[in-house]
Amino acid sequence: MRQKTVYTASLATETNTFSPVFTDLQSFRDSFYAAPGEHPETPTLCSAPMIACRELLAPAGWRVVEGTATWAEPGGLINRDTYEHLRDTLLSELTAAMPVDLVVLGLHGAMVAQGYDDCEGDLLQRVRELVGSDVPIAAELDPHSHLTPARVGAADLLVAFKEFPHTDFMARARDLVRLARATADGEIRPLMSTHDCRMIEVLPTSREPMQGFVRQLHELEQSDPRILSISVIHGFMAGDVPELGTRMLVVTDNAPELGAQLARELGEQLYSFRGRTRPPFLDIEVALDQAQACTRGPVVLADVWDNPGGGVAGDGTLLLRAGLERGMSDVALGTLWDPIAVKFCFAAGLNARIPLRFGGKSCATAGAPVDAEVEVRGLVRQAEQRFGDSQVPMGDSAWIHFAGVDVVLTSNRCQSFDPSLFSVMGIDPGARRYLMVKSTNHFHDAFVPIAHEIIYVDAGAPYPSNPATNGYRKLNRPIWPIVEDPHNSQ
Incomplete structure (x- = not known):
């Protein structure tokens, strides 16, 4: 009897179509690139299915064929040649592995390339053409993605992370x-049902009402053996694509009526949450007033929109400059993307005192660069921070100190996931009065154990954070908040 074979690979990024930070092949190589057989023992956010295949299929006697796994830090449109090269690499690996009994992919779901509004749909359709109708195709998605008919039609199984922050990706x-x-194995026959919620919103699951909603989804999955999986596709508001928006995805074991009913009911419940899911996002001055009123720290100030995890540069100085103008000290900021400043620090050497211009280089709305005489207190080649079970590359990184402020400069764009971004440089985050981080919510669970208070700051950075004014050109239907009542709008 022929040994059962699974082909597993990963191709992922999150595309902010408004971002000036374009994505090419080097962007993938700088963030994460593992050729066949080179994937480490630890997962990345979007290659977790490959590790799960090792854990669950290899011990059961399956032949696990691992293809390329690659991820680019979220950014702007992908160069067309880059996407086609990476897509065709996976397809050629799959062809070489055939015949296969199963295809398992780690995707993201918000990838957009020049000429391709739906990269994942294109990839899944081409995989289906290769393997035929009888081989199951399964993929994991990030909830900040776009659920399209092409993806649902080509795949047998799509499962998204439930949590935001994405602590449950493994x-x-x-x-x-x-x-x-x-x-x-023929034990189940999955059928996917979807519901368009006609909305786009920030849906953190670290607070109500989404926290309870996710708990409800878990309970439903346990309540009926016909319910195999329930996912919320939050949508990604920085992606100008036709299917932008929030959707419910219910996978049943050959129970289409149950799936459709459940997707609709849950989708209507989710729609009722609109406008009250996100935490208070304070403007800079109000946020700093609140932080300075705290009697002890650390107080975490999250610069939510200057977040590389949303595809922007992460070199904004607006929040830092406001703190400096107030004379705030005992501050640590991380991370700030500035590869040029990092090079200057490495050239000067540890403990050097140098005049340095840093930050504020990517666009006019990021704030002006900061000019200061700084002390280089830490230099780490290929630094990494933790994110759950994975390690996130920060690239060559420098710790600079001036005027009572510590800043972690990185040569790789990366959002702030974990206090280890400070400790890897030699900074004790728990000992600082104020911690400034660049993240919308992924920082939350890791910083809660050390934070006296967490404040979300809307510093007005370059992320397209207001759907009502983003000026989408490709959106194919009315959604809230662009339209107040999208379900009854023409």
Whole structure:
């Protein structure tokens, strides 16, 4: 009997179509690139299904063929040649591995390239053409993605992380692989049902009402063996694509009526949350007033829109400059993307005192560069920070100190995930009065244990944060908040 074979690979990024930071092949190589057989033992956010295949299929006697795994830090449009090269690399690897009994992919779901509004749909359709109708295709998605008919039509199983911050990416990968194996073995027949919520909103699950909603989804999955998986596709408001928006995805074991009913009911419930899911996003001055009123620290100030995880540069200085103007000290900021400043610090050497211009280089709305005489207190080649079970590359990084402020400069764009971004440089984050981070919500769970207070700051950075004024050109239907009542709008 022929040994059962699974082909597994990962191709992922999140595309901010408004961002000036374009994405090419080097962007993928700078962030994460593992050729076949080179994937490390630890997962990345979007390659977790590959690790789950090792854990769950290889011990069961399956031949696990690992293809390329690559991820680019979120940015602007992908160069067309880059996308086609990476897509065709995976397809050629799959062709070489055939015949296969199962395909398991780690995707993101918000990838857009020049000429391709739906990269994942294009990839999945081409995989389907290769393997035929009988081989199950399964993929894990980030909830900040776009659920398109092409993807639902080409795949048998799509499972998204439930949590934002995405603390459950490995757990959902294991769910995906268990269901994919059961599909390949003929134990289940998954059918996917979707509901368009006609909205786009920030939906953190670290607070109510989304926290309870996710708990409800878990309970529903346990309540009926026909309910295999439930996912919320939050949508990604920085992606100008036709299917932008929030959707419910319910996977049942050959129960289409149940799936459609549940997707609609949950989608209507989710729609009722609109306008009250995000935490208070304070303007800079109000946020700093609140921070300075705290009697002890650390107080975490999250610069939510200057977040490289949303595809912008992450070199904004607006919040830092406001703190400096107030004379705030005992401040640590991380991370600030400035590869040129990092090079200057490495050239000067540890403990050097140098005049340095840093930050504020990417666009006019990021704030002006900061000019200061700084002390170089830390230099780390290829620094990394933690994010759950994974390690996130910061690239060559420098710790600079001036005027009572510590700044972590990085040569790789990366959002702030974990206090280890400070400690890897030699800074004790728990000992600082104020911590400034660049992240919308992924920082939350890791910083809660050390934070006296967490304040979300809307510093007005370059992220397209207001759907009502973003000026989408490709959106194919009315959604809230662009339209107040999208379900009854023509």
